[in-house]
Amino acid sequence: MSLELRQVAKSVDGQTHIHPTDLTLTAGTMNVLLGPTSSGKTSLMRLMAGLDVPNSGQVFWNGEDVTGLRVQDRGVAMVYQQFINYPSMTVYDNIASPMRLLGKTASEIDAAVRKAADLMQLSPMLDRKPLELSGGQQQRCALARALVKDAGLVLLDEPLANLDYKLREELRAEIPNIFQEAGSIFVYATTEPEEALLLGGNVATLWEGRVTQFGPTPSVYRKPVDATTARVFSDPPMNFLDIRKSGDRLLFGDGQAAPATGALSALADGTYRAGFRPNHLELAKHVADAMEFTATLAVTEITGSETFVHLDHHGQRWVGLIHGVRDLTLGADLPVYLDPAHVYVFAESGALVAPAAYAEAA
Amino acid sequence: MTDTAQAPGAASLPGRATEAPAVARRKLPIKGSVVVMTLYLVFLLLPIYWLLNMSLKTNTEILNSFTLWPRDLTFANYATILTDPAWYSGYINSLIYVSINVVITLVVALPAAYAFSRYHFMGDKHLFFWLLTNRMAPPAVFALPFFQLYSSVNLFDTHIAVALAHCLFNVPLAVWILEGFMRGVPKEIDETAYIDGYSFPRFFVKIFMPLIASGIGVAAFFAFMFSWVELLLSRTLTSVDAKPIAATMTRTVGAAGIDWGVLAAAGVLTIVPGALVIYFVRNYIAKGFALGRV
Numbered sequence: 031m032s033l034e035l036r037q038v039a040k041s042v043d044g045q046t047h048i049h050p051t052d053l054t055l056t057a058g059t060m061n062v063l064l065g066p067t068s069s070g071k072t073s074l075m076r077l078m079a080g081l082d083v084p085n086s087g088q089v090f091w092n093g094e095d096v097t098g099l100r101v102q103d104r105g106v107a108m109v110y111q112q113f114i115n116y117p118s119m120t121v122y123d124n125i126a127s128p129m130r131l132l133g134k135t136a137s138e139i140d141a142a143v144r145k146a147a148d149l150m151q152l153s154p155m156l157d158r159k160p161l162e163l164s165g166g167q168q169q170r171c172a173l174a175r176a177l178v179k180d181a182g183l184v185l186l187d188e189p190l191a192n193l194d195y196k197l198r199e200e201l202r203a204e205i206p207n208i209f210q211e212a213g214s215i216f217v218y219a220t221t222e223p224e225e226a227l228l229l230g231g232n233v234a235t236l237w238e239g240r241v242t243q244f245g246p247t248p249s250v251y252r253k254p255v256d257a258t259t260a261r262v263f264s265d266p267p268m269n270f271l272d273i274r275k276s277g278d279r280l281l282f283g284d285g286q287a288a289p290a291t292g293a294l295s296a297l298a299d300g301t302y303r304a305g306f307r308p309n310h311l312e313l314a315k316h317v318a319d320a321m322e323f324t325a326t327l328a329v330t331e332i333t334g335s336e337t338f339v340h341l342d343h344h345g346q347r348w349v350g351l352i353h354g355v356r357d358l359t360l361g362a363d364l365p366v367y368l369d370p371a372h373v374y375v376f377a378e379s380g381a382l383v384a385p386a387a388y389a390e391a392a
Numbered sequence: 393m394t395d396t397a398q399a400p401g402a403a404s405l406p407g408r409a410t411e412a413p414a415v416a417r418r419k420l421p422i423k424g425s426v427v428v429m430t431l432y433l434v435f436l437l438l439p440i441y442w443l444l445n446m447s448l449k450t451n452t453e454i455l456n457s458f459t460l461w462p463r464d465l466t467f468a469n470y471a472t473i474l475t476d477p478a479w480y481s482g483y484i485n486s487l488i489y490v491s492i493n494v495v496i497t498l499v500v501a502l503p504a505a506y507a508f509s510r511y512h513f514m515g516d517k518h519l520f521f522w523l524l525t526n527r528m529a530p531p532a533v534f535a536l537p538f539f540q541l542y543s544s545v546n547l548f549d550t551h552i553a554v555a556l557a558h559c560l561f562n563v564p565l566a567v568w569i570l571e572g573f574m575r576g577v578p579k580e581i582d583e584t585a586y587i588d589g590y591s592f593p594r595f596f597v598k599i600f601m602p603l604i605a606s607g608i609g610v611a612a613f614f615a616f617m618f619s620w621v622e623l624l625l626s627r628t629l630t631s632v633d634a635k636p637i638a639a640t641m642t643r644t645v646g647a648a649g650i651d652w653g654v655l656a657a658a659g660v661l662t663i664v665p666g667a668l669v670i671y672f673v674r675n676y677i678a679k680g681f682a683l684g685r686v
Binding site for chain 2: 079081100101102104106107108110112114116117118119127128131132172175179
């Protein structure tokens with residue numbers, strides 16, 4: 031089983047939703063579409079499902095061109111962010127409906143529905159109507175319906191986004207296990223980098239209708255091909271600093287300088303964009319060759335055991351994720367430290383020049 | 393919702409005014425709101441009561457005395473209507489063309505409303521508004537063209553003629569009502585059904601129509617009511633075979649003068665079907681008046 035998009039593009043009313051995209055998904059894989067809102071995740075998914083027809087390019091399923099094929103004939107299953115069930119049917123009939131349409135026998139249907147309901151912990155609610163269930167149960171009903179269909183391609187469009195935190199954690203842990211056995215191609219859209227990392231598999235990062243990178247999730251996280259991918263795959267977003275390498279010095283801002291240490295010392299002279307993740311910004315000097323910056327503290331957010339510090343570094347907004355609860359004065363200048371091993375170096379065009387040393391090691 | 397919320401407040405205003413002086417309250421135990429409501433109901437129900445009252449009296453009593461209730465109770469008027477074919481065929485004719493009209497209206501309006509709620513096409517908004525303007529023209533305008541047209545194609549004095557003529561008014565209204573209800577159903581349900589493998593007709597009947605059942609009921613109600621009470625077109629387009637009850641009622645002046653009691657009984661029987669239909673859709677009627685856009 032394989033799904034291949036070849037130069038698939040979609041625009042609506044002159045607005046480009048998806049730039050020409052090539053993507054090949056293989057059987058038994060979890061593929062995460064990661065990108066911010068309106069980056070094209072849902073558009074891309076609808077093209078895969080056949081709900082929309084691309085303006086150009088082709089979609090291949092098992093090597094067969096299925097570009098214009100009706101969605102009914104595609105053998106796909108899809109779960110939406112909204113809890114979509116058939117309100118007039120019971121949960122049982124909801125789950126059974128795709129199988130009934132496939133012409134399965136009653137005993138086959140019954141066995142499959144009960145198995146799926148068991149997996150999704152819906153067994154006691156089979157006789158109820160979907161709208162009498164809680165949000166999490168409604169979404170599990172939708173997931174069960176996608177599961178019983180045994181489709182080759184299962185599309186999950188932010189299935190957990192409208193659920194409360196606890197249920198999300200629970201379902202997120204279950205989903206990869208449940209679907210792994212099925213051996214289908216899974217596509218899972220999400221806005222959250224953390225979710226992509228937890229789900230594993232492959233990730234395609236999307237930005238303004240373009241797939242910026244596609245590959246195994248950990249390697250995309252550690253070695254983003256460009257600054258855009260790095261920004262998408264980092265939450266809070268990656269911090270950037272425009273630097274100029276000159277000899278053994280790094281020049282930035284209006285005249286500040288820092289010694290080029292670690293991996294940075296190997297760079298050729300020129301201008302670059304340095305990027306580093308918020309959790310790598312530190313308030314204390316932990317390593318000897320750490321670079322020191324002075325930034326103004328704009329906002330702090332305390333999330334129980336961690337503190338988000340929003341800093342203003344010569345006009346650039348940085349976010350730091352600091353362990354522990356800190357009592358900091360707003361508006362004060364704060365020395366912050368950065369291990370050069372945690373710095374990604376991008377060219378001015380955005381392409382990755384050197385990944386961070388820690389990522390190479392991992 | 394806002395109407396019901398305002399009503400008790402508005403009604404309590406006079407009540408509060410009488411409460412203010414304690415002495416006045418003792419002298420006036422009847423609340424202002426009760427008085428207002430009673431007067432309102434009396435004026436609203438008086439004509440209906442009087443109709444019922446008349447239908448149970450003899451012509452002599454109606455013409456010669458003023459009585460608040462029938463002194464000489466009789467069901468002869470009703471018996472006349474239910475046994476005389478000239479009378480009851482009017483009801484049958486009306487029911488036939490009203491039923492045909494409701495069926496045609498729904499069959500035509502359901503797909504049209506679905507198209508308006510789900511697809512964008514050139515001029516869709518203008519077309520949608522133009523539909524409603526059809527209702528703004530008085531039926532009298534269409535009496536002449538319909539009469540001439542139906543006469544020339546031999547449809548004159550048939551049930552289908554009246555049913556089709558009423559569709560001109562009912563289809564646009566039904567499209568408006570149904571479109572509002574359909575818009576409330578997320579498009580994702582349609583897509584999920586297609587993904588599950590439902591063909592469009594099957595999806596529409598099995599999944600979509602149950603979701604907008606109340607809308608269909610309300611649209612059918614409005615089509616029924618218009619067609620049931622409309623007099624001008626139905627009278628113009630029929631003579632004998634499809635003569636509606638409303639026409640029978642307005643043409644009943646015999647040699648012996650007007651038969652008041654029978655006319656009143658006919659009036660009561662004409663109200664009954666409408667009242668029954670209203671009873672069945674009472675819970676959805678407010679949403680229907682808002683054209684589903686609540």
